[in-house]
Amino acid sequence: MSPTPSNADKKQSGVARILGSASAGICEIGVFHPVDTISKRLMSNSTKVTSLSQFNKVIFREHAADPLGRRLLTLFPGLGYAACYKILQRVYKYGGQPFANEFLTTNYRSSFEETFGKKTGKALMSATAGSLIGIGEIVLLPLDVLKIKRQTNPESFKGRGFFKILADEGLGLYRGWGWTAARNAPGSFALFGGNAFAKEYVLGLKDYSDATWGQNFIASIFGASASLIVSAPLDVIKTRIQNRNFDNPESGFTILKNMAKNEGITAFFKGLTPKLLTTGPKLVFSFALAQTLIPMFDKVL
Template sequence: MSTNVNGGGRKPPSAATNLIAGGGAGMMEALACHPLDTIKVRMQLSRRGRQPGMPKRGFLRTGIEIVRKETPLGLYKGLGAVMTGIVPKMAIRFTSFEWYKQLLADKKTGMISGKGTFLAGLLAGITEAVAVVTPMEVIKIRLQAQYHSMADPLDIPKYRNAAHALYTVVKEEGVGALYRGVSLTALRQGSNQAVNFTAYTYFKEWLRKWQPELEGANLPSWQTTLIGLVSGAMGPLSNAPIDTIKTRLQKTPAEPGTTAMQRISRIAKDMIRQEGIHAFYKGITPRIMRVAPGQAVTFTVYEILKEKLERSGPAALTGERYEE
């Protein structure tokens, strides 16, 4: 199935529009879904599966334990790192996706194939992973992995906040530590956005065909939310093992004389030997519960803000020339 990169004659959004609309959408998504991400990370780092006789801890119980031992604020550990990177992350995601689509589309007809849309999403995911996501996630995971109680002033954590974690990691491990797991992060983000954007684009195109009266206008918000939710759930199901290995790799310091690929291989082998194949899917439930509604929020808010900016924003936001 081919789609028109210009959305039926409408010009693609400018970089400024993507910066504001994507950044706003990302901030809303982070605030709404970060607790589920913290639960997911704790489940992926859990070693309870290695201990015979220990009951498995599901996402609800994990969340309750975090609140009980670390207060509700414990669910928001690492949020500062996410909020710092969310605006450039979303701006890069939407801007690069549009740019790659224009590059891969037929120059005469403006049409792009399904494979082209998939490749544009893949490249957009890799771009955001290298530029923003990997350093942001290293800091976020270090903060989320700390089991200290935020209610006890005497329980002093190693990393006090995102800025302190960034300073400490760079000081103790070097700048390279911020890019630990970059290959896995790029693979995860690339596959996520490839599946996500392709599904969302197709669903959006089908809904427009069924509702010709919406030609040239945005879909209703409830429809954008629904297709964002469905497309958002597809990525985690396709790359859960990658995300779990990445989380464990980024949580620990580097080992002298050991390459990243050697550590990835060892982590994977240890997980299979000690915890079984199911360990690769630890945290899959909260990850879907976090990513799917997160994408629903992202696409819905992005489409709303983009439309408002294109209707009333200055020429710099719409990409048009201003005329009296």
Template sequence: MREGADRAASMSAQPAVPRAVAAAAATAEAKLTHPGKAILAGGIAGGIEICITFPTEYVKTQLQLDERANPPRYRSIGHCVRLTIQEHGVKGLYRGLSSLLYGSIPKSAVRFGMFEFLSNIAKDSSGKLDNKRSLLCGLGAGVAEAVLVVCPMETIKVKFIHDQSSLNPKYKGFFQGVREIVREQGLRGTYQGLTATVLKQGSNQAIRFFVMTSLRNWYLGDNPHRKMNPLITAAFGAAAGAASVFGNTPLDVIKTRMQGLEAHKYKNTLDCAYQILKKEGLLAFYKGTVPRLGRVCLDVAIVFVIYEEVVNVLNKVWKTA
């Protein structure tokens, strides 16, 4: 009789383990995003975002290139906008958009694809990515996008915007401008400021993904299946963007100077930083912070919202193991 009771107890206990394992596997599977989906969703999000926010990027770049020794041409953000529209029309605020548009799609695709690839490796057995690992995954994503896409794209964009300020602009369009840059400076001409770009993008994405993951983990708590409203995602994204702006605007200023038409004045990244500090003072490292803050907060909020929504759609139509 006791043997029968033991056997019954054993049989009733057996299903508990598989159910627990299955539940954990289901949770992990739900938390993972296939890198292929991340690449597609990231590309779509990046293309839409840049079309919305480019004028703020234009103003930020002009203010950063407007060195005090010139003397400065622009007195404020509003003055820069008014002068640009007076001289070039509203379309002048979109000068250099083509280079960013062509680059933003692969940039976001590489960023999110690499982040999901690394985070899928870094997540624990329950499918959760902790805050510290998200920082490292974001760093890896930022370095990848800097080398593969951002540096040549940003160099071309800065040269185009800087060229518009000259008396005789020589770049007539995207392809003609790229041909001219490569003809005069070779392929290296599109990779000016690589070190500064890697530092900027690496720190950018490390900060953004760290803040975004920290806020998401806090919001979800012990319920990984809790639904995140797009407005919540946008608010978290804006916070992540703001943190990255205050964290690395000095690197962004150095990168912009290293990629401008007067980049030959600087021996290297450190020399550029030294000259800015010596000639313009510490505050020069935060030139363009306000327009950049507006653009980046909007940028990151839009990208994360669109990315999450596109992934949700892809999860319904694209079944992955």
């Protein structure tokens, strides 16, 4: 059953989706890469931080005693990997979710609406489409692994370049793919679902693509907050799997067991507060920007 104009959002072209989401990714990298580095280093830290001095050492490591300007420059490791990963990720995620959503709308809209009601069904289709896209995001995992290692464990590169690492490590760069998929499925469901529910029930939008920048910003806050909270425990495990030395891998279940035994249940939410304060705005910024730019590019094209 095809969607009707009364209950379907306007479609944007594929080019507009690529340009809008890529632009959002570029802007996000330019503003938030140092913040992402801080978040990853906090999540990778397995010791208790009880003083500003310890916090300084966790963030800046061997450069903790350097002048402020030099310390700040150390927050830009892996920028090349980060740029490639983030732009591809945003194009895939923000640009791909509308295609998945249209597929569900075209083929399963009646099932969702009969089960959950018209408004809730529409929001849940958006959430489900996001979850499916999130699982497929594991194809970009090697770039994410290299970015995180550059940020948290640069010694693991041992002077090797990108292509040398690819040749040496091969499929090892997909280590942690199961945990990544397990993190992405509920995380992306909550991101797009929270965003859709806010547009549907808080903002009362009939066509989500008609949202203004302000409305996209508000809806993105709901989606980003829900996503970060839901995915936090698996994100910590994923990060610890990926920041290990290439020659010293550790399984996710081993990390989970050791964290529960040595650090307690709160360890699974390490970095959540700074992540909500740092990654949260980053995700809100890029998500709101992509949702605003895609319709804008579509009109221009």
